[in-house]
Amino acid sequence: MSVNVKRGRPPGMMDVARLAGVSHQTVSRVLNEHKNVSEQTRLKVRAAIAELGYRPDRAARALVTGTSKVIGVVAQNSSLYGPASMLTAFEEAAQATGFAVNVGSVRSLDERSITEAVERHLDQRVAGLVVIAPVASAGPALEHLPADVPLVTIDGDPERSSTLVTVDQVAGARAATQRLLDAGHRTVWHISGPSDWFDAAGRVRGWEDTLTEAGVEIPPLLTGDWSAASGYRNGQLLARLPDVTAVFTANDHIALGLLRALNEHGRRVPGDVSIIGFDDVPEAAYFTPPLTTVRPDFAAVAMATLDLLMAQVESGPAGVGARRTIAPELIERDSVAGPA
DSSP: OOOOOOTTSOOOHHHHHHHHTSOHHHHHHHHTTOSSSOHHHHHHHHHHHHHHTOOTTTTHHHHHHTOOOEEEEEEEOOOOHHHHHHHHHHHHHHHHTTOEEEEEEESSOOHHHHHHHHHHHHHTTOSEEEEEOOBGGGHHHHHTSOTTSOEEEESOOTTSOSOEEEEOHHHHHHHHHHHHHHTTOSOOEEEEOOTTBHHHHHHHHHHHHHHHHHTOOOOOOEEOOSSHHHHHHHHHHHTTOTTOOEEEESSHHHHHHHHHHHHHTTOOTTTTOEEEEESOOTTGGGSSSOOEEEEOOHHHHHHHHHHHHHHHHHHOGGGTTOEEEEOOEEEOOSSOOOOO
């Protein structure tokens, strides 16, 4: 069996695992001389280490002893407000407690990209890992990350058993939808984010559950891509439907595009149509009209993530499976009124 190691990068622990045909955890056990490893497996790992020229004291020792003051973060290289704000909040929280943050940006959150980013972090003596994984494609990689490494996922799959910190997307969507119903609207339309995003799925669920419990009709779901352009495209349809009087959008940029489409068709906000967004981007207060929206507490997510990660660094990843769900806040502005 051969293993390709990128030029300019020393071989990592995962390279050893692939060459030996064992798990990353097994390599870690061999390096730390655990007794519950067969002699045959131990020899295979030692042979792979020798063939690759791997230096086992770089990452493994730092992870075991917790002496490193660097946290590795894997995040998609994105300008989207939510993920970018989450990353910034975590960097600030970590630095305030004396930890440096090493960010491994990836173009897409697929298994190969995440695995390679994790390898780079392990070779740089990180004390623990944080993966911002809001999309379904990240799942396979997270399933195969080393179990002996302190790890917290932000905005990951709520169905997985990993240590997870997330915004309560369902509660935020419920608050937005209920606010529009309480204003007197017969029902609420929704323009969602991409279907492979856990955030988008949670917001759809909160919207649907609220309408179901209220016993009102659930309109057809419209799908966006987080962009103002997708809000504008969907708004071209909604603006032509006179019975549309309330819309909850999956983020504020979708709301911005919707506002323009409604304006072009002579539909007033909130006189004819009420709108609530999600995220509370800095510009939301300066939309026309100022946008009512749901504000995630990124700072609270960051602090909860750091708290769970440090617990693992100090005592090992025995507490894997811990969850922290942070409630968002509905921010009232001027884009909601009763139906005309």
